[in-house]
Amino acid sequence: xxxxxxxxxxxxxxxxxxxxxxxxxxxxxxxxxxxxxxxxxxxxxxxxxxxxxxxxxxxxxxxxxxxxxxxxxxxxxxxxxxxxxxxxxxxxxxxxxxxxxxxxxxxxxxxxxxxxxxxxxxxxxxxxxxxxxxxxxxxxxxxxxxxxxxxxxxxxxxxxxxxxxxxxxxxxxxxxxxxxxxxxxxxxxxxxxxxxxxxxxxxxxxxxxxxxxxxxxxxxxxxxxxxxxxxxxxxxxxxxxxxxx
Numbered sequence: 001x002x003x004x005x006x007x008x009x010x011x012x013x014x015x016x017x018x019x020x021x022x023x024x025x026x027x028x029x030x031x032x033x034x035x036x037x038x039x040x041x042x043x044x045x046x047x048x049x050x051x052x053x054x055x056x057x058x059x060x061x062x063x064x065x066x067x068x069x070x071x072x073x074x075x076x077x078x079x080x081x082x083x084x085x086x087x088x089x090x091x092x093x094x095x096x097x098x099x100x101x102x103x104x105x106x107x108x109x110x111x112x113x114x115x116x117x118x119x120x121x122x123x124x125x126x127x128x129x130x131x132x133x134x135x136x137x138x139x140x141x142x143x144x145x146x147x148x149x150x151x152x153x154x155x156x157x158x159x160x161x162x163x164x165x166x167x168x169x170x171x172x173x174x175x176x177x178x179x180x181x182x183x184x185x186x187x188x189x190x191x192x193x194x195x196x197x198x199x200x201x202x203x204x205x206x207x208x209x210x211x212x213x214x215x216x217x218x219x220x221x222x223x224x225x226x227x228x229x230x231x232x233x234x235x236x237x238x239x240x241x242x243x244x245x
Contacts (some may be wrong), residue, residue, distance in 0.1 A: 002201050004160065004217065004244040005224035007121065008039040008231025009061060009089060009205075015110065019048055019226050024234035026054045028241045035244045036224075040089055043075055050084025051173045059087035062095060063118070065108035077116030087119035089226075091147050093164045096123075103146025114156055119205070121158040121226065122147050124185075128165035136163075137184045144188050154199045160226040161185060166206030168228060178204055182221035210239035216242055 008025075022039065029037035038057035041049050050058045064074035080088060090113065091106035106122065113120040125144040126136040140161065149157070161181055163173050173181075182202050189197030204216050205226030216222055224244065228237040 002223045005036040005201050006241050006244050007226050008237055009228050010041045010232055013232055014041050021234045022052055025237055026056045029056050037241055038087055046085050047083040058084055058085050061089050063088045063109050063113050065112045077113045077118055081116055082162040088113045090123045091123040093125050093162055106147040107149055119156055123160045123162055125162040125164050140145055141188055153229045158201045160203040160205050162205035170207055172207045172212055178219045186213050186218050186221045210236055213240040213243035
């Protein structure tokens with residue numbers, strides 16, 4: 001079994017005042033030597049969060065594929081590392097949809113992040129129409145093919161399966177749905193990377209809460225969670241961390 005990883009994605013939420021929530025999260029992470037915990041706040045809060053993280057991993061929600069240049073409003077991997085980020089999320093469905101990010105762009109971002117020494121979480125997931133049409137596994141497999149870099153070291157690359165229809169909707173994939181998709185992802189990783197594919201942690205994301213976390217963590221090949229709204233509050237996030245053991 002792989003060591004569980006629980007990551008909070010604050011999205012475009014949070015303020016300096018809200019960083020007070022980190023204290024309880026840091027304490028929970030310290031108390032769980034068998035679970036890795038990270039929080040990804042907005043870019044404006046990364047340096048402040050890293051300064052009070054006390055060993056808690058702080059990450060970013062996106063990165064540009066180039067190291068520097070005329071890319072107004074963008075942030076490079078080196079810039080993220082300089083302010084204290086140790087990991088980054090790429091390819092989240094909200095960016096795939098809202099910013100029209102394509103697989104090849106996500107792959108380039110992942111390659112840039114890995115080259116800079118950032119642990120990289122690559123997100124994949126199908127829409128409700130795709131699932132209803134019976135194409136869920138096909139869609140996710142194609143995203144894996146297009147989005148995952150070929151070169152990486154053990155521990156650096158993480159996957160997050162987030163069915164789009166379950167993100168922020170309150171809907172959660174059933175344990176059977178999650179088991180089917182995570183098994184398909186694991187097979188795909190084994191086919192592509194051989195034995196090294198078994199070292200890639202696969203997180204589940206999509207309305208993960210304190211009351212469903214334990215059930216989700218018990219599903220085979222669920223190696224952790226990418227948590228959205230519930231990670232904004234220590235009262236909601238800490239029980240998820242506790243369920244991961």
